[in-house]
Amino acid sequence: xxxxxxxxxxxxQAGGSLRLSCAASEGTFSYxxxxxxxxxxxxxxxxxASISSTGGSTAYANSVxxxxxxxxxxxxxxxxxxxxxxxxxxxxxxxxAADQFGYGSSGxxxxxxxxxxxxxxxx
Numbered sequence: 570x571x572x573x574x575x576x577x578x579x580x581x582q583a584g585g586s587l588r589l590s591c592a593a594s595e596g597t598f599s600y601x602x603x604x605x606x607x608x609x610x611x612x613x614x615x616x617x618a619s620i621s622s623t624g625g626s627t628a629y630a631n632s633v634x635x636x637x638x639x640x641x642x643x644x645x646x647x648x649x650x651x652x653x654x655x656x657x658x659x660x661x662x663x664x665x666a667a668d669q670f671g672y673g674s675s676g677x678x679x680x681x682x683x684x685x686x687x688x689x690x691x692x
Contacts, residue, residue: 571595571681573603573665578686581655589650589686591665599643602672604679605650607661607688616674617663620648628674633659655690662687 577589591603604619618639619628627639638651648665662685671678 571598571601571667573598573667573681573683575663575665575683575686578663578688580689580691583655583657583690583692585655585690586651586653587655587688589652589663589665589688591648591650591667591683593646593667596646597669598646598667599641601667601669601681602679603639603641603648603665603667604672604674605639605663605665606676607659607663608685609658609661612661614664614676616676618650619672619674621672622669626672630674652688655688657690657692660688660690 571593573591573593605617608614620639624641636654641648664685665683666679667681668679
């Protein structure tokens, strides 16, 4: 069992960048696949990006491909989401989710979730 905690959200102008972090105190977090999801007001939660436990496999939603990069530093037990060229439509609460056995773009594949961090992109 792990307890992911997100950080790094904030307010940024369109075209700007933010880097989100997802950290856990449990060393076993490095053995978990991690995904980022987001939920905007009035909308369903959607997949953003995922990374395998080794970092050797990543996947992105079409809406963020080429702008967002997911990476991990297992020595620091942290997963990052670098977000560049941000758009107002990227405004949402961003969640990281982890699972030791699941990996993919569905939220049901991840058992452990953080509380979320707000990202607001102004036009």
